[in-house]
Amino acid sequence: xxxxxxxxxxxxxxxxxxxxxxxxxxxxxxxxxxxxxxxxxxxxxxxxxxxxxxxxxxxxxxxxxxxxxxxxxxxxxxxxxxxxxxxxxxxxxxxxxxxxxxxxxxxxxxxxxxxxxxxxxxxxxxxxxxxxxxxxxxxxxxxxxxxxxxxxxxxxxxxxxxxxxxxxxxxxxxxxxxxxxxxxxxxxxxxxxxxxxxxxxxxxxxxxxxxxxxxxxxxxxxxxxxxxxxxxxxxxxxxxxxxxxxxxxxxxxxxxxxxxxxxxxxxxxxxxxxxxxxxxxxxxxxxxxxxxxxxxxxxxxxxxxxxxxxxxxxxxxxxxxxxxxxxxxxxxxxxxxxxxxxxxxxxxxxxxxxxxxxxxxxxxxxxxxxxxxxxxxxxxxxxxxxxxxxxxxxxxxxxxxxxxxxxxxxxxxxxxxxxxxxxxxxxxxxxxxxx
Amino acid sequence: xxxxxxxxxxxxxxxxxxxxxxxxxxxxxxxxxxxxxxxxxxxxxxxxxxxxxxxxxxxxxxxxxxxxxxxxxxxxxxxxxxxxxxxxxxxxxxxxxxxxxxxxxxxxxxxxxxxxxxxxxxxxxxxxxxxxxxxxxxxxxxxxxxxxxxxxxxxxxxxxxxxxxxxxxxxxxxxxxxxxxxxxxxxxxxxxxxxxxxxxxxxxxxxxxxxxxxxxxxxxxxxxxxxxxxxxxxxxxxxxxxxxxxxxxxxxxxxxxxxxxxxxxxxxxxx
Ligand code: HEM
Numbered sequence: 001x002x003x004x005x006x007x008x009x010x011x012x013x014x015x016x017x018x019x020x021x022x023x024x025x026x027x028x029x030x031x032x033x034x035x036x037x038x039x040x041x042x043x044x045x046x047x048x049x050x051x052x053x054x055x056x057x058x059x060x061x062x063x064x065x066x067x068x069x070x071x072x073x074x075x076x077x078x079x080x081x082x083x084x085x086x087x088x089x090x091x092x093x094x095x096x097x098x099x100x101x102x103x104x105x106x107x108x109x110x111x112x113x114x115x116x117x118x119x120x121x122x123x124x125x126x127x128x129x130x131x132x133x134x135x136x137x138x139x140x141x142x143x144x145x146x147x148x149x150x151x152x153x154x155x156x157x158x159x160x161x162x163x164x165x166x167x168x169x170x171x172x173x174x175x176x177x178x179x180x181x182x183x184x185x186x187x188x189x190x191x192x193x194x195x196x197x198x199x200x201x202x203x204x205x206x207x208x209x210x211x212x213x214x215x216x217x218x219x220x221x222x223x224x225x226x227x228x229x230x231x232x233x234x235x236x237x238x239x240x241x242x243x244x245x246x247x248x249x250x251x252x253x254x255x256x257x258x259x260x261x262x263x264x265x266x267x268x269x270x271x272x273x274x275x276x277x278x279x280x281x282x283x284x285x286x287x288x289x290x291x292x293x294x295x296x297x298x299x300x301x302x303x304x305x306x307x308x309x310x311x312x313x314x315x316x317x318x319x320x321x322x323x324x325x326x327x328x329x330x331x332x333x334x335x336x337x338x339x340x341x342x343x344x345x346x347x348x349x350x351x352x353x354x355x356x357x358x359x360x361x362x363x364x365x366x367x368x369x370x371x372x373x374x375x376x377x378x379x380x381x382x383x384x385x386x387x388x389x390x391x392x393x394x395x396x397x398x399x400x401x402x403x404x405x406x407x408x409x410x411x412x413x414x415x416x417x418x419x420x421x422x423x424x425x426x427x428x429x430x431x432x433x434x435x
Numbered sequence: 436x437x438x439x440x441x442x443x444x445x446x447x448x449x450x451x452x453x454x455x456x457x458x459x460x461x462x463x464x465x466x467x468x469x470x471x472x473x474x475x476x477x478x479x480x481x482x483x484x485x486x487x488x489x490x491x492x493x494x495x496x497x498x499x500x501x502x503x504x505x506x507x508x509x510x511x512x513x514x515x516x517x518x519x520x521x522x523x524x525x526x527x528x529x530x531x532x533x534x535x536x537x538x539x540x541x542x543x544x545x546x547x548x549x550x551x552x553x554x555x556x557x558x559x560x561x562x563x564x565x566x567x568x569x570x571x572x573x574x575x576x577x578x579x580x581x582x583x584x585x586x587x588x589x590x591x592x593x594x595x596x597x598x599x600x601x602x603x604x605x606x607x608x609x610x611x612x613x614x615x616x617x618x619x620x621x622x623x624x625x626x627x628x629x630x631x632x633x634x635x636x637x638x639x640x641x642x643x644x645x646x647x648x649x650x651x652x653x654x655x656x657x658x659x660x661x662x663x664x665x666x667x668x669x670x671x672x673x674x675x676x677x678x679x680x681x682x683x684x685x686x687x688x689x690x691x692x693x694x695x696x697x698x699x700x701x702x703x704x705x706x
Contacts, residue, residue: 239557
């Protein structure tokens with residue numbers, strides 16, 4: 001029983017919070033120092049086989065999704081939750097109590113000043129609200145004022161915010177769906193298993209005068225293949241300006257070159273497809289024969305000893321660098337001008353109509369709002385904790401008719417005491433040591 | 436405009452340098468008048484620095500916060516601003532003397548960076564970028580001040596008491612409260628930085644948090660300062676341990692700012 005109680009206390013404690021925070025900081029830094037998402041071989045080559053074994057065994061290759069990282073975070077959440085729950089009743093009581101003079105008048109302030117000539121003026125100098133007149137238990141006259149009690153809630157709101165943030169992020173990670181679709185204007189492709197089709201209506205690259213890219217803009221439509229045009233929704237997306245259609249969020253992610261590859265077999269049309277740079281095209285009736293598009297050069301130049309490059313961004317001399325594979329073996333690699341013919345046995349290939357394709361990222365995250373709410377609450381909580389300092393000031397008339405001023409402002413520390421002493425203008429009393 | 440900025444930048448460096456020397460002189464000759472002139476020069480430097488940043492903004496046609504040079508000069512500006520505010524608010528010129536070399540180091544780092552104005556890639560063309568980076572400048576400035584305060588705290592313990600030190604360096608508890616004020620300012624703004632950065636990343640890349648090294652290190656920094664706050668609430672931990680944490684925290688800030696770009700490339704590699 002005692003052990004359970006002790007464990008419970010520890011789980012709720014700030015000591016545990018500090019330990020968790022330090023461990024989490026170390027875990028994050030380790031995760032960022034080890035390159036993530038590589039294979040055992042990669043680590044073995046980079047470090048040593050023993051280190052690589054350790055990295056993979058400890059899950060350091062995917063640290064932020066590893067079981068130990070999730071366990072630490074879960075403990076932090078538990079700690080935060082328990083801390084906030086156990087402190088809530090006391091916090092409510094304290095917020096109520098600090099608004100009323102009863103408790104204060106029975107105690108000494110953290111700071112006191114005796115024989116204060118004009119207590120009302122001292123309240124004003126301390127920028128306290130107008131004090132309310134009241135009486136001590138033994139019937140002496142007193143004044144009381146309290147402000148900024150919302151500040152008492154700063155840490156609580158901040159902790160709640162962090163909890164929501166972690167919850168929103170975690171739920172999002174577990175449930176979010178992500179798809180990518182690329183294509184050139186006119187293409188219509190299915191969006192994963194959502195049942196929706198994405199059509200790329202237009203894609204433009206806005207250039208500045210110096211030929212640097214200012215913006216990538218795609219016009220897109222989403223529709224259901226069964227419902228047809230009645231279900232169609234359209235939008236324009238560009239970098240930093242995503243759009244939401246049918247509950248999915250569409251991002252203009254990146255771009256590259258694509259070309260129309262036309263294949264003839266013994267002079268007769270066989271195949272016609274749009275292929276992007278970095279993609280393969282297996283020949284329709286002989287899938288072992290594959291054409292791979294390495295790269296595209298709008299203004300192709302071949303410099304001996306350096307290799308292919310582009311002289312400018314203009315389409316002055318468009319050429320593709322391609323490779324041909326048969327059964328996984330490289331047959332050859334060369335450059336092919338736009339419209340030029342390439343013959344491999346009975347097949348003839350031409351690349352025409354080279355243009356930019358757009359890569360569109362599609363995302364569905366039902367919990368992003370929760371993470372955002374958590375972030376806002378965290379900021380609000382910090383603002384309250386640091387800049388809304390609860391303060392109470394009260395004055396009590398002594399039996400000889402003089403006034404003693406008391407002040408309590410836990411956060412203000414020495415600085416509040418100095419201000420208090422100046423504002424009171426009386427004789428400094430016995431100040432308790434600040435917490 | 437950019438020519439004007441260039442000249443202003445050079446004068447700013449000279450003013451900061453002169454103010455630093457005067458701060459040192461103040462500590463050497465122990466005359467309050469010297470400190471006043473040092474503060475005056477620093478204010479002049481800061482005013483001209485502000486003008487230089489505005490000129491660069493006009494010349495480039497955007498907020499001057501998008502590459503290593505612009506961020507470094509803004510970082511120096513932020514540190515100078517926050518330290519000046521603390522110097523004036525807490526009548527604490529010794530703080531100015533200790534932060535001046537840090538400001539000078541950072542602006543020196545800025546001077547070594549390329550000043551070329553490049554056009555922005557589409558991902559950087561966002562209003563959120565403005566919020567993200569300007570809050571980072573204040574956060575880093577405030578953490579710089581808490582670093583300096585931590586150093587002063589640790590040195591103060593080693594120095595023999597003299598009338599001058601007693602008069603010009605606040606007592607232990609007050610120093611701790613001032614450091615707490617700067618850490619809390621920094622943590623609040625670092626939180627703004629991280630949240631606005633996440634919003635921007637979501638719009639630009641479709642993911643608000645992707646454990647990119649720079650993101651991760653800003654989180655590490657954030658956690659360290661959060662730990663600092665809780666340590667400070669525990670009896671006996673304020674003071675020395677808190678001062679050490681403030682120093683470690685700033686080392687993380689600098690690593691996030693410079694180290695990550697150098698050692699751990701990720702999508703943040705442009706800034
Ligand atoms: C990432 C995590 C955390 C952050 C950013 C955070 C933030 C804060 C802040 C800003 C304060 C106010 C400090 C001040 O006013 O000086 C605070 C106080 C406090 N925190 Fe946390 N906290 C975190 C985690 C935790 C956890 C896990 C616990 C669990 C026990 C905890 C317990 C406390 C307590 C007991 C206080 C004192 C509250 C008061 O004085 O009213 N914190 N925290």
